[in-house]
Amino acid sequence: MPGVVPQNPKIYHIVHVDRLASIIAKRGLLCDAVMENRTGSGTNIGLKNIKSRRLNEYKLQSHPDLFVGQCVPFYFCPRSVMLYMYHMNNHPDLTYKGGQGPIVHLEADLHEVVNWANQNEKRWAFTLSNAGSSYFEDRAELEKLNELDWQVIAANMWSGKQDKKQAEFLIENSLPWELVSRIGVKSRDVYSQVNTILQDAKHKPHGEIKPNWYY
Numbered sequence: 001m002p003g004v005v006p007q008n009p010k011i012y013h014i015v016h017v018d019r020l021a022s023i024i025a026k027r028g029l030l031c032d033a034v035m036e037n038r039t040g041s042g043t044n045i046g047l048k049n050i051k052s053r054r055l056n057e058y059k060l061q062s063h064p065d066l067f068v069g070q071c072v073p074f075y076f077c078p079r080s081v082m083l084y085m086y087h088m089n090n091h092p093d094l095t096y097k098g099g100q101g102p103i104v105h106l107e108a109d110l111h112e113v114v115n116w117a118n119q120n121e122k123r124w125a126f127t128l129s130n131a132g133s134s135y136f137e138d139r140a141e142l143e144k145l146n147e148l149d150w151q152v153i154a155a156n157m158w159s160g161k162q163d164k165k166q167a168e169f170l171i172e173n174s175l176p177w178e179l180v181s182r183i184g185v186k187s188r189d190v191y192s193q194v195n196t197i198l199q200d201a202k203h204k205p206h207g208e209i210k211p212n213w214y215y
Contacts, residue, residue: 004146004150004151005145005146005148005150006150008109008110008111009076009109009110009111009145010076010107010108010109010110011074011075011076011107011108011109011110011113011169012074012075012076012077012078012080012105012106012107012108012184013029013072013073013074013075013105013106013108013175014045014075014080014082014083014103014104014105014106015042015045015103015104015106016042016043016044016045016096016098016102016103016104017102017103017104017185017190017193017194017197018041018042018043018102019041019042019043020042020104020194020197020198021041021042021197022041022042023177024177024197024198024201027176027177028174028175028176028177028178028179029072029106029174029175029177029180030072030173030174031069031070031071031072031172031173031174032046032051032054032055032069032070033055033067033069033070033173034173034174036055043096043098043102044095044096045086045096045098045103047091047093047094047132048093048095049093050093050132051069053132053134054067054068054069054131054132055067055068055069055070056069057134058131058132058134058136060125060138060140060170061137061138062125062138062139062140063123063125063140063172066123066172068131068132068170070172070173071123071124071125071170071171071172071173072170072171072173072174072175073131073168073169073170074108074168074169074170074171075166075167075168075169076110076126076148076150076153076167076168076169077153077154077165078105078107078184078210078213079156079212079213079214079215080165080166081130081158081162081165081166082166083100083103083214083215084215086098086099086100086103087099087100087214087215100186100214100215101186101187101190102190103186104183104184104185104190104194105183105184105185105210105213106180106182106183106205107180107181107182107183107184107205108175108179108180108181109179109181110169111142112179112181113169113171113175113179114142116176116179117171117172122171122172122173122174123140123171123172124140124169124170124171124172125138125139125140125169125170126138126139126140126145126148126167126168126169126170127139127167127168127170128147128148128149128164128167129163129164129166129167130162130163130166130167130168131166131168131170132166133163138170148164148167149161149164149167152164152165153165153167177201177203178203180203180205181205181206182205182206182207182208183205183206183207183208184207184208184209184210184213185207185208185209185210186209186210186211186213186214187209187211188209191207191208191209194207195207
């Protein structure tokens with residue numbers, strides 16, 4: 001039901017599997033504002049027009065000088081609306097055409113991330129709906145997590161409710177690789193690719209084949 005907050009909420013960032021090595025080399029996830037000035041390696045799965053608005057137009061009410069694009073974004077669920085877009089492969093602004101198969105979910109614990117952010121003076125917030133739209137609201141107090149529509153967030157059927165399904169957690173600038181606790185993949189082939197990439201990494205998140213995280 002809306003307002004019933006999970007006991008240990010998790011957050012999820014999706015990337016193409018071929019970006020994992022670069023993320024590990026950079027020691028974590030970096031926001032778009034940082035990445036636009038760097039040469040990244042791997043496949044970009046984002047929508048350029050939405051990224052531009054998040055970088056140049058959309059700011060957080062809870063931190064008025066902070067653009068959405070200056071934060072690393074996470075969803076509160078796997079099997080996101082964006083993943084469905086990759087699965088359908090029919091969005092007019094989508095340049096990535098590789099489908100959902102190579103996309104991996106990077107999972108972190110919300111409270112661990114917030115604790116790290118507070119200790120390291122990194123601002124954070126969460127949005128009640130899609131932060132890629134012009135009308136989202138955001139909050140920066142954990143006590144207000146009950147304002148999220150957790151029922152829709154957890155639902156597999158979300159037609160007409162995709163904005164609430166796409167509620168986001170945003171953390172300023174970066175997230176250390178060590179805070180990624182699990183990697184969910186669609187197939188054994190991608191699972192093997194992830195294990196190969198993780199061989200020389202000091203921090204090795206637990207990997208799982210999670211077909212129910214996909215369409």
